[in-house]
Amino acid sequence: MAFHFVGIGGAGMSALARWLRHKGARISGSDLVESPILDALRKIGVDAYAAHDANRMGQPDWVVVSDAIHPDNPEVIEALRREIPIWRRSQLMGWLLRDYKVIAIAGTHGKSTTTAMTATILEAAGYDPTVLIGADVPLPAPWQGNLRLGNSEWAVVEACEAYESFLDIRPYLALITNIEPDHLDYHGTFERLLKSFANFSKHVPREGYLVACGDSHGVREMVKMLHGIGGHERPPILYGLGSHNDLRAEITARPPTYTEFRVHNSHWLSDAEPTLRIPVLGEHNVQNALGATCIALLLGVPVAVIRDALAHFRGVKRRQEIVGEAMSITVVDDYAHHPTEIRAALSALRQRFPNRRLVVVYQPHLYSRTRDQLHGLIESLAAADFAVITDIYPAREQPIPGVSAALIADGLLERDCPPTLYVPIKEQIPSRLIPHLQPNDVVVVMGAGDIEKIAPLLLRRLEARGQARRLTVAVLMGGDSPERDVSLLSGLRVMQALNPDKYHAVAVDPALLTGKEGYWGLQELLTQERPDVAFIALHGRHGEDGAVQGLLELLGIPYTGSGVLPSALAMNKYIAKMVFREVGLTTPNALLLSDAEDESLERVQRRLRLPVIVKPNQGGSTLGAMRVFAWDALPRALRKAFAYDAHALVEELIEGVEVSVPVLGVREPYALPPVEIAPKSGYYDFHAKYVPGETEEIVPARLPSEILELLQQTAVTAHLALGCRGMSRVDMIVRETTPYVLEVNTIPGLTPTSLLPRSAEAAGLSFGELVERILSDALEEV
Incomplete structure (x- = not known):
């Protein structure tokens, strides 16, 4: 048979595709963008491609559609046109599981971890289960990321309440970790969500088991509802930290590397009360481990096997996952996206990293969840020491008017604590965040969307700043x-x-x-x-x-160099003059022209004195510049300037010593020795500037020491006035004792005849050292 998957790059969809491929089916599939998952699928013979394209579907017998796919998807429309049977992912999973004894793990939070813990115990006990999880598990074959293909009658699967997909599963044993308001974009109300969980619970046969975490208020409400509608004949087995549960955990140790707890059991189990240890942190993980233990005990797994399996549990991807460390800063990746999950994750990280500042980079997931959980998101993120909020990951949703990640940032800012940055474009997070980081910080990148991509980028940026690698x-x-x-x-x-x-x-x-x-x-x-x-x-x-x-x-x-606004200001010579004058610097009188009409020519003659220099307002390297000593030459000079720019600057030509002063540095910029420019032709044009030997560059300039010091002070003032950083070159004319600022060049030339390298060499910096200094300044600014 042939199956085509629309949205094959998703965790659940790719796992089912691998399973069917293992069974010998012909598999194809599409996703919105390329990803490592698509590459991995192609290696096992799957025709996986991006983006969605109805012409590449081939001739499948079945089309499987992710719940995240919109009905107007071109491949879905083509399948309907061809009358190809369409299955939801959950329907296919239910069909594949039809001959298994299924252990289904459901709940608002903790499904993936509890499923992985259960699978780890059953694997250790020799059950050889087939496993499907919503997150990758870092284990070797027979594990394939989030899929384990076993050879027994047992299957352990994660069952999701979104779109009621878990109703397509017929479990022998069902476990519910907790129930909280979520996915209300589909369910509408919490009561309807509870009813959905009750219907899922009713799918358990009379010879099976229903297990649930009694610490959850939602679970207790669902149990009442289940009794009211004539649910499972056997009452559910409750586990948790509270004394009312059938199986209860008492936490006995919370060091930074593990959590230890004693299991107290009631009449339906043996009298032993074992102490278990898990290498993951937080009360929520104790609940997860207790749920997995409950399942194992019901299946007769010895306590010794449970203890050893949990002690060696490897975790799942994106759950307090350490990405790396650089410059004494630890970077962590976590999937938490609901307020309860955020609180639990931060609490666990406090246990793991005591007395360290916790910086949270959070990406909201779904517009509807942000709207419904706004207050809870603000309250949970307030537990951070520093917060960065980026824009909402929409997944399957369209924007909702009035809903924005900025509302979360505003809510945190109104509290005054923690300090908060709102960075809408997630790729800009490393550069915006790093200046706020301190040694020994722990940065947790958090969310269910694509925010995980930022963790390695941040780590690379920290490594770059610390020169930790090539x-x-x-x-x-x-x-x-x-x-x-x-x-x-x-x-x-x-x-x-x-x-x-x-x-x-x-x-x-x-x-x-x-x-x-x-x-x-x-x-x-x-x-x-x-x-x-x-x-x-x-x-x-x-x-x-x-x-x-x-x-x-x-x-x-x-x-390297200056940012957007300083670069634009410096490039616009006329605007730069206005800024220079505001800070008390002297500049030649000038006019800005956009045409060479008679009215414009007359205005120049009224306002300025000969000689003048005409040059493109935005440009450099003296291209398009021309000196004018008689007014009848002005039109030709303007035509030349207009060939390079739509605006020409007409500036009084100041006679004096032409100098250029480079500026370096980020935090405290400083001026290098002034360079005196002495062209052989008497005019510093393009030829004189770039042809070796045509201009004598004298470093330092042949001026009194007090004038040289004044030039350096003027250069730094001009540099700072425009907001420049890293490097610049300030060009001036000195007439008597007054420096006239002409312009600031934010990207000085670095050719063999350029002025910045000559000045740096006079200051004791070789060209290689100068390049290194400029790069270091760029990384320091990050």
Whole structure:
């Protein structure tokens, strides 16, 4: 038979696909995006692809649809058109389990862990069960992630209440971990949810068992409802921490690495009261282990086997999972997404990491859950020492007006504790969070969506900042500005200077859609593994104006130089002049023109004095610039400037000593020695700037020491006024004792004739050391 899975990348769907493939069925399937799960399925012969495409479905006998798939999916529509039978995932699972004695684990929280614990005990006891779990289990074959294919009559499965999918299962033994308001987008009310659990409980045959956690208020309400509607003849067996339960746990030890508890039992079990130890933390995990123990005891598993199996329990993925540690900061990944789960997870992490600051990065799951659980989410997250809230993971839902993750952040901010950041784009979380982290922090990345992707990114960023490994540096060069060739020279020189023992350099040309000849293009930058840092050597448009900086921030890649706004301000010479004057700096008088009409020419003649210099308002490298000594030359100069930019800056030409002062540093920027520029031609044009030997660069400038000090102070003031960081080069003219600020260049050239490297060399920094300093500043700013 042939099965086609719509949404095959989901945990439950992929497990069933593997199971059917193991049985010899022909399997195909689609998902919204590519993922490692699709790659793994292809390796076992599954035709898995992304995105959904009705033309690739083939000729299946059955189509299996995830509950997360909308009815307007093109493959679902095609299956209906062809009248191919359609099953829900739960219907297929029920069909596959029809010949098994099924142990079904249901409940709002703890299903995956309880299922894994139960399977671990039964495997140790020789039951050889088939197991399906909603999370991966880190165990070798016969485990395949969240699937274990056994050879016995027993099956242990996670049964979900969402969309009442658990009603497609006929369990021999059912366990309910707890019942709380959740999935109300489907059930509507808590009472209807309770009724759904009661109907699930009624599926247990008279010779079977119903087990439930009596600590849960929802479970106790469901039991009352079950009695009222004539449910299971045998009363449910209750377990938990409370004294009213049939099987009760008393916690006896809570050290950082395990939890120990004694089991007290009633008349229906033996008189022994064993002490058990689990290598996971929190009262909720004691409840989970007690539920698994109850099942095992009902099946006659010896206590010694239970004790040994639980002591060696390996856990499940994304449950307090340690991702790694860097710079004395531990990064943890956790699936908690409901207020109760968040409280339990944070409590367990407090036990595991006593006296350490707990930083929570939380991604809400579903608009409806955020709306229904808003108060509880705020209250539970308030237990953190620092919180970061990112946007809602919608899964199967469309946005709901008035519902936003910002409501959670606002609720926390109104409490004044914990300190809270709202970062809508999750890829920006590492750069926004790291400046707030402290040594010995524990960062837990939390949620049921795709927030788990941020944990390794954060860890990589911390490793990069601590230089804990060889870093990948994307050197951005080329681009689409008139200064492309200069940019390529700068970029290639940077790549040559990077120490190959510390850095892996990748050349990136953003002007290319796809890479070629040793360069990445935009496509590779967007799709390949993110580099640790970008070294921007792009000059002119789209390199210095904030455009590429904005792209890198969206991608969450730290970069050298200034941010979006400082770059845009510095690139706009006219606006930069206004900022300089606000902080008391002197600049030449200037006008901004967008045309060369007579009215504009007359305005220039009324407001400015000859000589003037005309240049593109946004540009660099002196391209398009022209000096004007007679008014009749002004129209030609404007036409030349307009060839490079829509606006031209007409500025009074100040006669004096031309100097350039580089600035470095992030926290406390400092100026390097001023460079005096003395072109042989008397004019610092493009030729004089970039042709070796055409200009004499004198470091330090031949000016009195007090003027040199004033130039350095002026450069730092201009740098800070625009909000620059990392590096800049401030160009000035000194007339007598007054420095006139011309512009700030946020991406100074790094060619053999460029001024920043010359000044750095005079200050004792080799070119390699300068590149290293610029990279270090970029990582420090993260």
